[in-house]
Amino acid sequence: QVQLQESGPGLVKPSQTLSLTCTVSGGSISSGDYYWSWIRQPPGKGLEWIGYIYYSGSTYYNPSLKSRVTISVDTSKNQFSLKLSSVTAADTAVYYCASSKYYYDSSGYYGPAWYFDLWGRGTLVTVSS
Amino acid sequence: QSALTQPASVSGSPGQSITISCTGTSSDVGSYNLVSWYQQHPGKAPKLMIYEVSKRPSGVSNRFSGSKSGNTASLTISGLQAEDEADYYCCSYAGSSTYVVFGGGTKLTVL
Numbered sequence: 001q002v003q004l005q006e007s008g009p010g011l012v013k014p015s016q017t018l019s020l021t022c023t024v025s026g027g028s029i030s031s032g033d034y035y036w037s038w039i040r041q042p043p044g045k046g047l048e049w050i051g052y053i054y055y056s057g058s059t060y061y062n063p064s065l066k067s068r069v070t071i072s073v074d075t076s077k078n079q080f081s082l083k084l085s086s087v088t089a090a091d092t093a094v095y096y097c098a099s100s101k102y103y104y105d106s107s108g109y110y111g112p113a114w115y116f117d118l119w120g121r122g123t124l125v126t127v128s129s
Numbered sequence: 130q131s132a133l134t135q136p137a138s139v140s141g142s143p144g145q146s147i148t149i150s151c152t153g154t155s156s157d158v159g160s161y162n163l164v165s166w167y168q169q170h171p172g173k174a175p176k177l178m179i180y181e182v183s184k185r186p187s188g189v190s191n192r193f194s195g196s197k198s199g200n201t202a203s204l205t206i207s208g209l210q211a212e213d214e215a216d217y218y219c220c221s222y223a224g225s226s227t228y229v230v231f232g233g234g235t236k237l238t239v240l
């Protein structure tokens with residue numbers, strides 16, 4: 001059974017870059033069965049989708065964060081990563097990695113299934129000097 | 130401000146049924162059958178409860194059901210149990226520019 005685990009610094013200074021890694025166990029990122037995603041949740045607030053990556057490197061980003069976000073994949077380590085630049089206190093949140101099944105249909109559509117079926121436990125990142 | 134609108138809170142007694150609404154627009158909920166619902170207990174990660182409007186993942190109780198009419202999706206929980214007390218979030222595909230939008234969440238209290 002596939003499991004996801006986030007890791008990275010819990011404290012980042014304002015204007016610096018937040019970096020997190022999600023390690024996938026129980027399955028291979030390279031299988032192509034899933035798209036891999038980052039989602040965040042500020043303390044006491046709702047969920048915000050950050051972006052998706054496929055094992056091939058294909059990405060989708062939230063347009064409101066796109067200028068500051070990079071999601072990458074390392075198939076040799078079975079990991080994918082998030083970098084968020086120029087952080088402010090507003091970026092303080094629990095960051096989750098999650099997965100969505102790869103989907104294709106007879107109409108020719110292929111891509112993520114646009115729902116998140118597996119989640120990591122989340123990691124709190126605080127932006128503060 | 131979230132893209133999808135949910136009531137901040139709903140409540141019900143054990144055994145009753147409740148419905149949580151999720152209102153979007155013709156650019157998201159109204160255009161795609163790609164609405165999902167998540168349950169989140171305090172300090173825990175969200176859990177997928179409903180996908181593609183009304184489908185239940187394996188292992189999710191059939192007390193949970195989903196539907197959609199126009200720009201509004203709904204999650205219904207029947208036979209309320211104490212363990213259902215949690216926050217619930219709706220989510221929708223929103224087209225090839227915005228991609229994914231979430232609701233602001235609804236706190237369900239089992240009285």
